[in-house]
Amino acid sequence: MGLMRHVVATRSFLFRQAEMSRPLSLGIRNMSLIRNKAFINGAWKSAASGEEFAVINPADGNVIGNVPNMNEADTHEAIVAASNSFQQWQDTTAKERSHYLKKWFDLLEKNKEELSEIITAESGKPLKEAAGEVAYGNSFIEWFAEEARRVHGEVIASPVKSKEMIFIKRPIGVTALITPWNFPIAMITRKAGAALAAGCTCVVKPAEDTPLTALALAALAQDSGIPAGVFNVVTSARENAPQVGKSLCESPLVAGISFTGSTDVGKLLYKMCSKGVKRLSLELGGNAPFIVFKSADVGKAVQGAIASKFRNCGQTCVSANRFFVQDEVFDEFVAKFKEEMKSQLILGMGSDGVSTLGPLINDAQVHKVDNIVQDAVKKGARVLVGGKTASSIGDRFFEPTLIVDVDPRMLCYNEEIFGPIAVLIKFKTEEEALRLANNTKRGLAGYFYSNDIAQIWRVAKKLEVGMAGINEGIISTAEAAFGGIKESGLGREGSHYGMEEYTYIKYLCFGNL
Ligand code: ADP
Numbered sequence: 001m002g003l004m005r006h007v008v009a010t011r012s013f014l015f016r017q018a019e020m021s022r023p024l025s026l027g028i029r030n031m032s033l034i035r036n037k038a039f040i041n042g043a044w045k046s047a048a049s050g051e052e053f054a055v056i057n058p059a060d061g062n063v064i065g066n067v068p069n070m071n072e073a074d075t076h077e078a079i080v081a082a083s084n085s086f087q088q089w090q091d092t093t094a095k096e097r098s099h100y101l102k103k104w105f106d107l108l109e110k111n112k113e114e115l116s117e118i119i120t121a122e123s124g125k126p127l128k129e130a131a132g133e134v135a136y137g138n139s140f141i142e143w144f145a146e147e148a149r150r151v152h153g154e155v156i157a158s159p160v161k162s163k164e165m166i167f168i169k170r171p172i173g174v175t176a177l178i179t180p181w182n183f184p185i186a187m188i189t190r191k192a193g194a195a196l197a198a199g200c201t202c203v204v205k206p207a208e209d210t211p212l213t214a215l216a217l218a219a220l221a222q223d224s225g226i227p228a229g230v231f232n233v234v235t236s237a238r239e240n241a242p243q244v245g246k247s248l249c250e251s252p253l254v255a256g257i258s259f260t261g262s263t264d265v266g267k268l269l270y271k272m273c274s275k276g277v278k279r280l281s282l283e284l285g286g287n288a289p290f291i292v293f294k295s296a297d298v299g300k301a302v303q304g305a306i307a308s309k310f311r312n313c314g315q316t317c318v319s320a321n322r323f324f325v326q327d328e329v330f331d332e333f334v335a336k337f338k339e340e341m342k343s344q345l346i347l348g349m350g351s352d353g354v355s356t357l358g359p360l361i362n363d364a365q366v367h368k369v370d371n372i373v374q375d376a377v378k379k380g381a382r383v384l385v386g387g388k389t390a391s392s393i394g395d396r397f398f399e400p401t402l403i404v405d406v407d408p409r410m411l412c413y414n415e416e417i418f419g420p421i422a423v424l425i426k427f428k429t430e431e432e433a434l435r436l437a438n439n440t441k442r443g444l445a446g447y448f449y450s451n452d453i454a455q456i457w458r459v460a461k462k463l464e465v466g467m468a469g470i471n472e473g474i475i476s477t478a479e480a481a482f483g484g485i486k487e488s489g490l491g492r493e494g495s496h497y498g499m500e501e502y503t504y505i506k507y508l509c510f511g512n513l
Pocket of ligand 1: 243
């Protein structure tokens, strides 16, 4: 019934749009949060050049809307606005900032259905997953509204009688937040929530695939009364991203950058930030191992594996990328995994309310995933489920795929796949599993299933990752410290550590007492 209502509503919406002759895509019933301008200094702005770019629904290729294609000059305007507003924002009390964030959170919660529909329309993820992301994304604003009031200094025992010494925490200043498309709301809120709570102002540069969610966030920030210039959003097409990024990294008015995205772009930003010795927080690519030891509850391991691998169609940096399964339970794991894939995964339009797997984000991603599968097959791997694009549904849909007989010569063994491809590898001993799991430059998340408590401790300590799921496939929450080691990044987001990226310690020494 629910589904039918939705389909009818979608059709009548489309019909209305057709009458208005504006090319808007299916699924967004309430347009009140759709903005087609960037948000700078509390005002909705076009690019100075007048240029725009189209936002595409990856499920059907339709244009959802157009937003400004901003450049270096527009970015500078946003930085200046954030810098000016920082002068007042840093002087607000923690309690005042907490109130602003709570109001923003209330509005985000009130508008969660609208936000979910925007996310589904521009990222393709199923509505249920989009709703899950909105709840998760909103929770960062709530969490940091609370954390704002718990940034404390320290009083130090002075070594001499004539002096007293304290440490206070200060906001670093203007922050630039550059975010990816795979979590259009959560990747912004977990940065901006912490930044604003700490007393920083920000310029957000959302991914070119998903700017509408960022602008909806800005609309609600405006409605919540957050002062002009505190939260700015600069939109740009991919071809302008390098100049926008360069302005953000090299402007003397920007104190720090927080970036989530690919390792290659992260390294580029790291280099640019070195010129001004900027604060830098990086959440880059992962290559998560998922190890199933012979003592594990195989049924639970399969459930965790499906959840970790296929969430957001595998387009998650903490997605299980390589499954290592011990000899003794390999066949059982493969059989159950295959069964669960068939019963749980429904590929289709994210807006239909039934599908559990949507499209990949864009053509480049489809090409990459297809190439990874073909390379494996050419080199001798066996495809047990799926293995090709599902063109009967749409060009960007890829069948959930299961591959075995994999070896280190294959791309799927080494690359972050970022698609619905599960790669299963057999191992014999714990040492071998750890060696294989750690044999990567990445170190974001890792998962393992075991019921041997001594082994759990050993592996938890030896796995080279920033986050480990132990008999658990879903680990993200606002309370957790999210982040990686090795080439997966610097710094932590969420938890109370998330605030530290946006504050610095100032030592005050009182003399001649
Ligand atoms: P993906 O490959 O998943 O799109 P990217 O790292 O390319 O990941 O993109 C993440 C974010 O980084 C997006 O907002 C994108 O526009 C931005 N970006 C891409 N190239 C640059 C660049 N040279 N400088 C700054 N930002 C960039």
